[in-house]
Amino acid sequence: xxxxxxxxxxxxxxxxxxxxxxxxxxxxxxxxxxxxxxxxxxxxxxxxxxxxxxxxxxxxxxxxxxxxxxxxxxxxxxxxxxxxxxxxxxxxxxxxxxxxxxxxxxxxxxxxxxx
Amino acid sequence: xxxxxxxxxxxxxxxxxxxxxxxxxxxxxxxxxxxxxxxxxxxxxxxxxxxxxxxxxxxxxxxxxxxxxxxxxxxxxxxxxxxxxxxxxxxxxxxxxxxxxxxxxxxxxxxxx
Numbered sequence: 347x348x349x350x351x352x353x354x355x356x357x358x359x360x361x362x363x364x365x366x367x368x369x370x371x372x373x374x375x376x377x378x379x380x381x382x383x384x385x386x387x388x389x390x391x392x393x394x395x396x397x398x399x400x401x402x403x404x405x406x407x408x409x410x411x412x413x414x415x416x417x418x419x420x421x422x423x424x425x426x427x428x429x430x431x432x433x434x435x436x437x438x439x440x441x442x443x444x445x446x447x448x449x450x451x452x453x454x455x456x457x458x459x460x461x
Numbered sequence: 462x463x464x465x466x467x468x469x470x471x472x473x474x475x476x477x478x479x480x481x482x483x484x485x486x487x488x489x490x491x492x493x494x495x496x497x498x499x500x501x502x503x504x505x506x507x508x509x510x511x512x513x514x515x516x517x518x519x520x521x522x523x524x525x526x527x528x529x530x531x532x533x534x535x536x537x538x539x540x541x542x543x544x545x546x547x548x549x550x551x552x553x554x555x556x557x558x559x560x561x562x563x564x565x566x567x568x569x570x571x572x573x574x
Contacts, residue, residue, distance in 0.1 A: 380561045389551065389566045390505075439504060443559070449495070449512075450555070450562050454504040 348374045350442050352453030359430055360461055367425045367456045369440030375420035376442035380450065381413075384437040393438075396423040430460040463488040463556050467565035475573050480524075480539040482568050484552030487533065493555040494535040495562065496526055498548050505551070511535065522546070547572045 349372040359365050369379055377398045382390040394415050395403040402415035412434075414426040423442075427434050437457050441450040468483040486492055493512050497505040509520025516528040526537045535552060549569050553562040 378559060382564075387569075390562075390564045392561050392563065395561055441562070449493075449507065449510055452497075452505045457502070 348372075348442075348451045350440065350451045350453045352438075352440055352456050354456060355454055356457045356459075358459045358461065361431055362429055364426055364428045365430055365458060367427075367438055367440075367458075369423045369425070369442070369453050371421045371442045371451075374442075376423075377420060379417060379423040379440055379442045381415060381423075381425050382439045382441065384439060384455075386437075390439060393425075427458065430458070432460045434458065435460045463492065463554050463563050465552050465554050465563055465565035467550075467552050467568050469568055470566065471569045471571065473571040473573065474542045476544055477541050480537070480542045480546065480570065482537040482550050482552075482570065484526075484535045484537065484565060485533050486535060486552070486554045488554055488556050490556050493557075494526075494528060495553040495555070496520065496524070496535075496537045497551045497553060497564075499551065499567075500548050508537070508550075542570075542572045544572050544574065546570060 351370045353368045379396040381393045383393050384390045393408045396415045396417040398417045404410045417423040437455050439455040440453045443450045464487045466485045495510045496508040508524050509518045511518050511528045519525045524539045549567050551567050552565040555562050
C-alpha cells in the first residue's frame, strides 16, 4: 500500500516555542492531506484539510493562527504549532488518499509534549 | 453530515471467544466504511474497508465486517480472539473520495487468558 511518513515521531519543546511536523506521501501524489489530533485514550479529531497550493480548511474550533498548515507540494504538508502550550500536547496524525479507492493512508503520528 | 457511533467503549473477551465490536454510521450517501486498529503509542493500521460490492468484507488477522445498509451498521467480528488482538479499534466513515475520514470514539478490546 501507499506510504505516508511523518517526522518527527516525538518532539518535546518548551512552552512558547513553535514546532513543525512534516507529513510526506512517499510513493504517490496527494492533492489533499488531512491533519488529526488525538488526546490520550480518545478518538481522532479532524483538525484541518490541507489542499496543495491553497489555504487549509479548518474544522470548527481549531485555531488557524495557532495551527499553521502549509501544503507546498503534492507530497508534503506541514503543521506548525505556534507558541505551544502544555495543553497542545497531543498525538498529531496526518493522512492522505490515493485514487478512487476511498482509503486514506496514515502517517505514524507525531507525539508532541510541551513542557 | 456523516457520523459514526461505536457502541461500547470497552469490550472484554476471553482468549478463543468471539469478538464483536459494534459500529453504526450516519451518512446521506453510500459511504466508504473502515475499521482501524491502534496499538499503544502507534499509528493506525487498516483492518478492512468497504467501498462497493460484496457486503461481507474480510480483513487482516482474521477480522471481518458486514455492511448492512438497512441497519446502517458495519460491525467487526473475529471468530476466535487472540491475546495479540488487545488494542483500540476505530470505525470510520467517509462519504466520498476526497473527503476526510470521520472516526468513532473507539472501542478498547481486552483479551484475557
